[in-house]
Amino acid sequence: MHKRYGPGEIEPKWASRWEADQLYRTSPADERPKAYILDFFPYPSGDGLSVGHCRNYVPTDVLSRYFRMHNFNVLHPMGWDAFGLPAENAAIKQRTNPAKLIAQFSANYKRQFRLIGISFDWSREINSSHPDYYRWTQWIFLQLYKSWYDLRVQAARPIAALEVELAVKGTAEIPDAEPLTADQWITSSVREKRELLGKFRLAYRAARTVNWDPVDKTVLANEEVRDGRGWRSGALVEKKELPQWFFRITAYADRLLADLETIDWPEHIKLMQRNWIGRSEGAEVQFQTDAGPLTIYTTRPDTLWGATFMVLSPEHPFVTKLTTPGQRKEVEAYVAEAKRKTEIQRETEGLEKTGVFIGAYAVNPVNDEQIPIWVADYVLMEYGSGAIMAVPAHDQRDFEFARRFKLPVRVVIQPVGKDASPAPLDAAHMTEAWPGEGIMVRSGPFDGTSTKVAVAQVTGWLEETGRGKRAVNYKLRDWGISRQRYWGTPIPIVHTAEGEVPVAEEGLPVRLPAVERYETTDSGESPLANIPEFVNVSLPDGTKGFRETDTMGTFACSSWYFLRFADPLNSQAAFDKKEVAYWLPVDMYVGGAEHAVMHLLYARFWTKVLYDLGYVAFVEPFRQLRNQGMILSPDGTEKMSKSKGNVITPDEVVVDWGADSLRAYEMFISDFEQATPWNTNGLAGTHRWLRRVWDLLLSRGERTPGDEKTEQADRNLRRWTHKTIKKASLDIEGFRFNTMISSLMEFTNALYDSQRQPVSDAAFQEACDVLLLLVAPVAPFMAEEIWSLLERPYSIHQQKWPQCDESLAADEMITLVLQVDGKVRGRITMPVDLNKAQAETAALENEAVQRYLDGKPPKKIVYVPGKLVNVVIR
């Protein structure tokens, strides 16, 4: 009798052996096809991994093992997104250094990964808080700093090329640039030149109203603010005016949008990115005022005739310019109040519209009508031009405002045609009782059939007559990266009397100094500002300066780590171009949907910049993306979280059931992308299955062998075998891990059945070998142990994945379903190659079908080849 399945004994043994042999070490670029399978860069925390985290690590590991068995060169690495607030805050609390905590936390993660048999190549481990890594994060920052986006070629170019052009032609040929002649450029001071170039650089510093997190005492990117709260601290975000570093991601808005079409990502993630980028097409139109032309942006130029007032955002420069003396007091009070309000206050006040008339008027360019100008906080300075024409009949917000302040409402009838009538949306508005009323019919030239046509026609007319021009707007804002914290990548910039100067590439890394205290000052300065040795520097030419003391947010680190994995030990460059050309793009990228608009957008942006600058040859970093569903608490009502005390760790599951059972259960629990509750009972099922596989494979020879008369049974078993190979392969590649496990379970059951009805040794041995190889990626420890007990040459994880022989997998017989009026009335077994006539005859001859026919001829017979016959009587 063979020994009993004991995961506790075999798992640590093989983990050590694999580690000692470096079994999963990845080779450098070679002739083989490659597969780069990557999990999202984790943030190591003191809590360690939960069974929820394992939901993505197990399937990517199975996929990696599967590709290795197909002789792919597989890159499956792991590293630590180590900078950032959690470690820093924990370090402040524990009065220790965050680097020490990261070392401790990541060691624990590594132990857990080893425990559950994840086949990472640890020789490529990277740590984003190590100078060997952040040196290159700083290097990429400098590449952005030294580049600008040339709209004429739709690509980033060296800033040096811009300097040459400015000296020759000024900004004459540069789209959307402020006018500047070559002479003006040449005669500018060094400082002025630097400031001017800052308006072009892809990395630039600018004073902005920023999201200030009063708990973490740092600035947050828009993407890091959820419901007006910091995404980590949960604190209400305040507005603050500070000079900040930004990356000009908005320059890439169009490409970020367009290239979504080329990648295999979940549709909802692409949609979230599209919405976040928020491209809209419309027109800019000028309204005359006493302070000059006031530009507004609208997506509905066809409703210009319905504008009854204008609204400026409180920050708009025209507010001070145009406000009449009589209104000044009221307007100033309103603007001051608006400035003070935080996002969340505005939200809690509801969407009740507020605003003040500024006493001035603007002239509508389409009909020369004078309409009043108001200031209101529902118009945002950051979007469009910060000013709108209000068309209450065709815009819900304008309508609410008009009602509140008793302003006139005027409907624009859709283009005049045979049936002039308001569009459906407008009809709904018209049922309201109007405070003012009027219908203005657009005339003559704008006849058409739809809003869409009218918009296009009116826009064309505005351009021809010089009243306005076509314009595109985005919701996307530039990416703010400044953090007033210690634990991040230092920004490699020195401030001098003559403006900012980048640190020379040879001078990298700018190292984080050792500090004792990590608290930030309430004034918003980084603790680095308190370290004179760090702050005060002399440049090579002797100039004195101060280092930039803000550090980069961690999304900078994670925007290029997938490139570093291709060549993680390189000390001469961020990465070797050849290695990156071989390994990238990532073939399969797996992680949570919460990064849909943060990391996943930033990483795409950096990749495009590096492409423009010639460092990489691809424009999208992640060819395929999959999001795992969340593992919920056992009762299915809440997420697993430390604060709720419902976290289940892989450690406790491994003690009870073994790592292989955990792995199989993680795969089996439900569809990969679906959220599902954890059920500890379910582990009994996968554990029982693995034990059945163990017993089956190790008790070979304890069965009754077949003889020559077992041909049919052999064929049936071989069909099972080859169908299972096919199904398991397709399921793994299609991320259907749950049905992959169930088909292996079915195959196991079939093998037990065939132990009872004799089959030949050859067919049985083949089936057993196939089962073992198919199980290997799922249960690597058990498979290796069985392989070794069967005295096969180490290691099973270097064997070839079995091949499906289609001719053996093909069915001989099929079940033909017999329906009468669409209801199943019988099933018969027929040869697989039956034709329509044979199927119909068989159906009509069937006893059950005849009972329903009752001697009458059928009205119609539907035959679905190889599946069913439906006899229609009604």
Place this chain on the structure above:
RNA sequence: GCCCGGGUGGCGGAAUUGGUAGACGCAAAGGACUUAAAAUCCUUCGGAGAGAAAUCUCUGUACCGGUUCGAUUCCGGUCCCGGGCACCA
């Protein structure tokens, strides 16, 4: 409010182009083995009804309606759950 997902037995979930609903597993019940228990193995397992029985009938995929020979799948409407966005002109 708008935009995405999702709703299938007691539970987790299958059903790959409109074609056998409930694969696989858990739990439960009954039985075998055992001094006993555990483990293991066998059987049953959506609901209702008929039959001595093999079996048969009706019904059933959140709800209402439609298209179709045939709908978990497609269309229209409603409800519930989860996620995202939220004055973006």
